[in-house]
Amino acid sequence: MGMVDLEKASGPGPRGEPVRRSDAEGCLAAAIRVPVRIVVLVLVVPVRMLWDVLAVAGRFLRDTVLRPVGRALAWLGRAVFVWPLAGVWRYVVVPAAKGVARLGNVLLVVPAVWVYRRVLTPVGHKLAWFLTGAGAVLAAVGRGLYAGLARLARYLVVVPAGWLHAWVLTPVGHVLARCGQGLVWCGRQVARGLGLVVTGVGLVLYWTVRVLLVLPALAVWRWVLAPVGRVLAVVGREVADALGHAWRIAGHLSRVVGRFLGALLRWTVVEPVRWVYRSVLAPVGHAVRDTVLRPLAEAGRSAGRTARQALASARLSVRQARADVRRMLFGKPVGEPAKRQPVARREPSAAEARTLGSSTTALTKD
Template sequence: MPVRIVVLVVVVPVRMLWDLLALCGRALHRTVLRPVGHGLVWVYAIVLTPVGHALAWLAVVLGKAVFVWPWVGLWRYVVVPVVTYGLVVPAVWVHRQVLTPVGRGVAWVLTGLGRGIGWTLGTLGRGIAWLVGHLVVAPARWVHRSLLTPVGHALAWLAVVLGKVLFVWPWVGLWRYVVVPVVTYGLVVPVAWVYRQVLTPLGHGIVRLAAGLWHGLAVLGRGLWTALTWTVLTLLVTPVVWLVGTLVVAPLVWTFQRVLVPIGREIGAAFVVAWRVAGYVSSAVGSAVRWLVVQLVVRPVRWLYGSVCTPVGHAVRDFVWRPAKRAAVEAGRAAAAAVRSARETIRQARRDAWRALVGGPGYAEPGEPLVPQARTLGSTTTVPGAAAEPEISLHKQG
């Protein structure tokens, strides 16, 4: 109980402050933040969005009028007609009426000349080739085939035999019958015998001796390390561990389990109970303050709103806001009509400029519409009371 009383005295102000802050936050959100947010959304949707759309449309129209329409009109009604009718059409006419017939005539003349020259040169070349073939090529081919080829084969065989006798066979015999036997039986065989009979057994013995020494040293080292480890653990580590566990760890564990855990559990339970009791106290205090606020502030404000502000607001809505809104709507309609009229004037001016530059079909003058004269189907008689159309025969109709 003393712990709970102390905790209650400490927690009650904190809980009341917490409830006060929560109440102020909810009231601020309900009375200020939410209406301000709704008002901002309404201003954005009703005021800023139409104004932004209008400004964007006006900026687009001004940008087109300043930067697009003049260049489009210049290109469409000045550059294109001038280039088309001043350059392209004359060039096409010159190419079609002058250059094409001249080019075809020149091609026909050059083709005839080429064919005649080609036929003449071909005939002359065939005659010269026949004379050279029968007077020069045939005798030379017979001499090459009957005399030069056998003599060349014999000379080539003799040169190959002499080259082998002078440059190949002596060195092959020296390498095969002198160098190879001397090196094999004078150097390779003794070296291999010494390696196999002397060096290999000697190396095996040295390796076995080194392995035995290493194994003995390893066994001795493991024994020494085991003895040293056991000595250190037995004489130093075990007593130190026992002393630390007995003099330090055991008292700390007992203190934690027997003192700190019960105290912490009791303090936690005391805080829970005190928080609940402080909630009840805070709720009672809040109810009393709420009753005072309702009696001293809310009722007078409600009476002021219902008796003064509401009639004034209705009067402002009926005599100020609605006439201003109606005038704004009429002004917007007038502005839209002016913009449509300006667009139609610009279109008409563009049509007139184009018709003045390149010409175009004229428009019929307005007048009374023509009413066709009525006739009965399949006969030449007219409907009573209507003028008959002129007679047209089937032959003239086609």
């Protein structure tokens, strides 16, 4: 009865439901929860803050360095590899392949088709006709040989085998069958005895192993391993929960510290620099632009216009002087075009044209 109770107590609850935690387990979890969470929080906060700093630095490095460098490398790769290879493929490999395909068609396909149509097809037809006739002859010869061999095998093998089976093998088989029945009965009796012996030995071994191994193992599992396992499970669960809470709390602390540092940087560096830019540098720059740079620019543009006008006047004067010298030396400028000679008009003039008061026309006038 004690063994049966021990086995029942070690099994699961009714209907396969898991056993609920006892009050001792709840007290153990409440006792280790607060210290574990404090220790884990102290250990996790620096790790989470370091993780957040590395994440911010990684995003900054990705946006400012890695992404532009990657784009530049991608463009360089396209310029060095993709575009030259595409050009070689489009303008060298494809035309060469087309040329080789046309050459192969002319040198291989067309001769092969001609040989198939003009040589192989007629030869194949002749061979098929020859093989058909030879097959018919061989079939007739084969049928005759098969008939002769079948008759010979009937009288030499089948008839003697039937006589041997009827007068020799059948009586011997009946005698051997009766002997075999006796041997089978003896074998069954021997097997039954061996089964009883094996069953007894098995029962002895079963109860020996059960008493020496199974029941002590169940006792150790129930009174040692199961409580230790429950304690370890509670500790592991509380540690995992503590890690989760500590990670979330560390995230909030890291966010607060980051915002504080951002606000401190803003009010100590960014806002003073912005105020100096808006209140000092921008007015000073506007004043310098309005009082110094713009007048200097206007003066420079005016001086440029004056210089261009003076240069244009000087070039015009030089051209005129050079033209006067050429005219005095050669009578006319070298580049002046010659006057066109008047060309006789084919139409009649106004005086020679037909008038209303005269019957003479330009076509009948001498």
